Amino acid sequence: MGGKVTCTLGEVKQRADFIIYWGGNPAECHPRHFSKYTLMQKSKFLPKGRKDRTMVLVDIRETKSVKASDIFLQVRPGKDFELITILRALVKEQQVTDEQIEETGLSREALNDLVSRMKAAKFGCMFFGMGLSMTRGKHMNSAALLTLAAEMNAFTKFVAMPMRGHGNxxxxxxxxxxxxxxxxxxxxxxxxxxxxxxxxxxxxxxxxxxxxxxxxxxxxxxxxxxxxxxxxxxxxxxxxxxxxxxxxxxxxxxxxxxxxxxxxxxxxxxxxxxxxxxxxxxxxxxxxxxxxxxxxxxxxxxxxxxxxxxxxxxxxxxxxx
Amino acid sequence: MSPTASKSDTPLQVIDNATCTFCGCVCDDIQLHHDEMRIHKAKKACVLGSAWFLNHTAEKKYPSALIDGKEATVDEAIEEAARLLHEADMPLVYGMSNTTCEAQKECAALADSLGGLLDSHTSL
Known part of the structure; x- marks a missing residue:
């Protein structure tokens, strides 16, 4: 799979208790993604289904997927790469200035909360859509997110997966x-x-x-x-x-x-x-x-x-x- | 009337665990009810999947092939396509999203034998 830290949707369904959707609108573009794989399914490891899972949505605007999320982070358009880089620094407890955080349109509290939740998860999974991979930064954004997933494995199990459209x-x-x-x-x-x-x-x-x-x-x-x-x-x-x-x-x-x-x-x-x-x-x-x-x-x-x-x-x- | 009967009272054929190829989820648990001409029902499919299954029919809606906008046979079109691609110095083979892996493999062979370019939607 080209060196990326990923897994199958079956593993997500069985184990992922922390889900991030970044730059995608699965409620409208992949309507059965929530119910079949990521949110609604109960499993041996997540017996209460939706209650055992946390879902974070990162996007530039409120889409229909917001309703399904526990936490919605509205990032300023074109600032995805900056936000991922800040998260990578916060995960490693490196210094980030207030101006750098302000640039992304989010607050330090929200990001610290996200990082602590990511570290506390048993199995985290990040799904990234075209909102990340087709906007400013393009494949560098995807690469940064995949790196964040890889680095999160110093703390807990974390994977990333692109949300592919267009059938095959x-x-x-x-x-x-x-x-x-x-x-x-x-x-x-x-x-x-x-x-x-x-x-x-x-x-x-x-x-x-x-x-x-x-x-x-x-x-x-x-x-x-x-x-x-x-x-x-x-x-x-x-x-x-x-x-x-x-x-x-x-x-x-x-x-x-x-x-x-x-x-x-x-x-x-x-x-x-x-x-x-x-x-x-x-x-x-x-x-x-x-x-x-x-x-x-x-x-x-x-x-x-x-x-x-x-x-x-x-x-x-x-x-x- | 049973749930699987159509308006003309001929029972519909049922295919269990059919695969939907509309989006990247590729759901493989769809139940299709069809009469060989069209699919009447796609159980478990989402809004997008239902539209995908119900909008395709086995009718001959379009001509088999077009050459310069005029109707032609598939054989003529294949010959013309081969001629145009062979004449080109740098032909491009592009797309491959809404097609099967078997066809994609043939496309890779096509670009290879032509000495051309091969690319998919991923590069957009």
Whole structure:
């Protein structure tokens, strides 16, 4: 799991008596997270269920999840990294000035209370959402929170887990790690995988206009990405695989309708804690599955000459064949 | 009328412990009641999950494939897609959120054989 201090949702359900949700709104975005895993379930170790658990919500505004929380900490927008850093200092009883605390929009009492509760917990778990990982600081925020979780283990058991949205996006990470060694932002243009987010990540590639064709599957960048990225998708040949005609399909050269995963197409999907789940499709779709279409495209490409000049193959590929 | 009967009185088929792939929770305890055309009920599913299951049908709502906005067969579209991707110097393979791990593995192979880029929603 990439060195992060984490666990499965089953462990959270059985053992976690202290839960922090940071920058997420599970009440509306993951409606069954509370009832199925984190708050309502009773277990051998938490026989009274909700009464045995404490839930802290950290967010920039009051969402519907506040009602489910015991403590709500409203952090000033863009100050998550500062707050996590202050917590890391307070946990280790290092000096923090009043100005530094004031900057986050919270009081020293509230933070001292949080730290003592974290240390008193038997099993703490921090779930972080896009409010943390997609705002100012981005992956540095996630990294700071994961470090805080790791450092808390000097006092008690503590873990952290991202709140993944979008169905099987966790599976994409897992499959790419398995196949290439890297989770996303990969280039094969030297014949072997290289990882460099910022250079090979999609928005950057599209905004700079680096790619000259795009194959979009199970996503709708035409509806979600910034305009310069969409403009580049319009300029280049774009191929879309989707169960619906999406915004991206309308600007694409080729659209192929496929069966919806889990409803009409079988397969596997990963839960946010990286547990694979078999799918049980109910319907028989008139459309082929994504898997079948991509495999057939692969077969069609394999019949064409390799992409090196005159179709010559790199040595390591020839040896394997 | 029993709870599993539809309006036309044909009993619905029931699938126990079906998996919902709408959000990252991937709940695997959903009970689906369906008549092979559409799912009529998704027991235990949340608001988002119910909408996900009930809004998809087995009807042929869209053309099988489109090339330059015109209807085409899947075979033609696959050939055209392969041609366009093969002609490109730096093709991008992107997305992979709303699809199965089996398809994701094929996508990794696609980017590898093209010498292109491979990326998912995670990089956003």
């Amino acid at each position: 996006v966790t599976g994409a990470d897992v499959i790419m790690r398995w196949q290439t060694g890297f989770p996303f932002g990969i280039s094969f243009n030297r014949g072997y995988p290289r990882y460099n987010p910022g250079e090979f990540s999609t928005i950057d590639v599209l905004v700079r206009g680096d790619c000259d064709a795009a194959f979009i599957i199970g996503a709708d960048p035409g509806g979600t990405m910034p305009q310069p990225a969409i403009n580049h998708l319009k300029r280049i040949p774009t191929i879309v695989l989707d169960p619906h005609i999406t915004h991206t399909s309308k600007l694409a050269r080729v659209h192929i309708t496929t069966a919806a995963q889990g409803i009409a197409a079988p397969g596997t999907a990963y839960r946010m804690d990286e547990i694979p789940m078999p799918l049980k499709p109910a319907l028989k779709s008139p459309y082929p599955s994504d898997e079948e279409v991509v495999r057939r495209i692969n077969e069609a490409i394999a019949k064409k000459p390799f992409w090196l000049p005159e179709g010559s193959m790199p040595q390591m590929v020839t040896e394997q064949v």
